[in-house]
Amino acid sequence: MMGLFSASRSSRATMIPKSTGRIATECAIAMAAAMALIASPSYAQTSVTVYGLIDAAVVANNKVAIAGGNTTGSSLSIASGTLQGSRLGFKGTEDLGGGLKALFVVEAGFNVNNGSSGQGGVMFGRTSIVGLSGSYGQVALGRQTDFAYTDLSTYTSSSPFGFSTLVNSVHANNLDRTEGSRLNNSIRYDTPGTLGGFKASAIYGMGQQAGNGSAGQSAGVGAAYTAGPFTAGLSYFQAKAASAAGVTPTVPSSDTGTVCANVIGHAGDTCLKTTTLVTGYKSGPMLVYASWSHVQQPLAGVSATQTLGGASNRQINLFDVGMTYNLTGPLKLLASVVQDRAAFVGTTSGRVLQYNLGVDYVLSKRTDLYSLFGTQRTSDMLAPGIFGAPGADNSQSVFLVGMRHTF
Numbered sequence: 577m578m579g580l581f582s583a584s585r586s587s588r589a590t591m592i593p594k595s596t597g598r599i600a601t602e603c604a605i606a607m608a609a610a611m612a613l614i615a616s617p618s619y620a621q622t623s624v625t626v627y628g629l630i631d632a633a634v635v636a637n638n639k640v641a642i643a644g645g646n647t648t649g650s651s652l653s654i655a656s657g658t659l660q661g662s663r664l665g666f667k668g669t670e671d672l673g674g675g676l677k678a679l680f681v682v683e684a685g686f687n688v689n690n691g692s693s694g695q696g697g698v699m700f701g702r703t704s705i706v707g708l709s710g711s712y713g714q715v716a717l718g719r720q721t722d723f724a725y726t727d728l729s730t731y732t733s734s735s736p737f738g739f740s741t742l743v744n745s746v747h748a749n750n751l752d753r754t755e756g757s758r759l760n761n762s763i764r765y766d767t768p769g770t771l772g773g774f775k776a777s778a779i780y781g782m783g784q785q786a787g788n789g790s791a792g793q794s795a796g797v798g799a800a801y802t803a804g805p806f807t808a809g810l811s812y813f814q815a816k817a818a819s820a821a822g823v824t825p826t827v828p829s830s831d832t833g834t835v836c837a838n839v840i841g842h843a844g845d846t847c848l849k850t851t852t853l854v855t856g857y858k859s860g861p862m863l864v865y866a867s868w869s870h871v872q873q874p875l876a877g878v879s880a881t882q883t884l885g886g887a888s889n890r891q892i893n894l895f896d897v898g899m900t901y902n903l904t905g906p907l908k909l910l911a912s913v914v915q916d917r918a919a920f921v922g923t924t925s926g927r928v929l930q931y932n933l934g935v936d937y938v939l940s941k942r943t944d945l946y947s948l949f950g951t952q953r954t955s956d957m958l959a960p961g962i963f964g965a966p967g968a969d970n971s972q973s974v975f976l977v978g979m980r981h982t983f
Contacts, residue, residue, distance in 0.1 A: 704720075778795075
């Protein structure tokens, strides 16, 4: 008996009922959590938004180059992002107090027709930034577009904003920046939105090439002003070659969306200069707009072919005039005319003329149906095409019907 009693005393802790032990353990955990909460700093309010856009269309093309570009044939296809690029994004802000906020945006592009990633397979190829915003404006670091796309193109609901990929090639193959080109390794500043209708921005892309800081470098500035129904804006952008002519760069340019003509240049030489001026006026259901872009490629040289934005295309003057009209609540009509006057090294100048018509029908706040038509003709140069180049032919017409849904 004595041995049994002694064993019971030494094991007293194990004789406590299980329910009592569990309650004690839970109380201890709760107290520890409460003390940790008291000891930890208080975090500011954070908001994160998941968003996206899906855009796809059936495209009919009357002339696409086949057999090495000597002949053409018609085509029927499904294309992604004909009005706006399909995307999935995450964005958020954190209130840091005193009017200061931290922000981030990561946005991935994808192709609806086959499910592949957009922007060459880069995970967050459309946007990848982190920054701060406050009463002084906003500063963002990462991969982002410049003012010509984010503000000038949308300020006037211009042709690139309304017709998107239908006018990408005629807009100097996007050398004028209005269809959106990304800058890697960039820093961008935007003024606050409370300056009486005025907005300005500056962006700098670092080439990040050891031994030659200017190689692959890019920079741009822009400003816009709105006064009632009137809007106007101006931007300038330039990029420098990442390597010498004929040499594949070991370090890519900060400007990932632009392929500069580089026939005679060295690493760090300026290969692109582009100036864009836009204006728009809204009266009731109608909006009219006009834009002019002047594109220079200082490193262009003699080439066997004359193509818009190609190796021998030293200068482009681009004129874009158009309008949108809200016929009824859900129905909007679009029209524009775009002309390029291109100068080439060692040969005559060429011209491109493109007419665009469209209709957009809104089904709900998130979904709309659209139909677009474009026809293009060139003289004294090869046609850049609308959807795929027509090779030796100097004209092309494209008709498409699509659907866009946002979430």
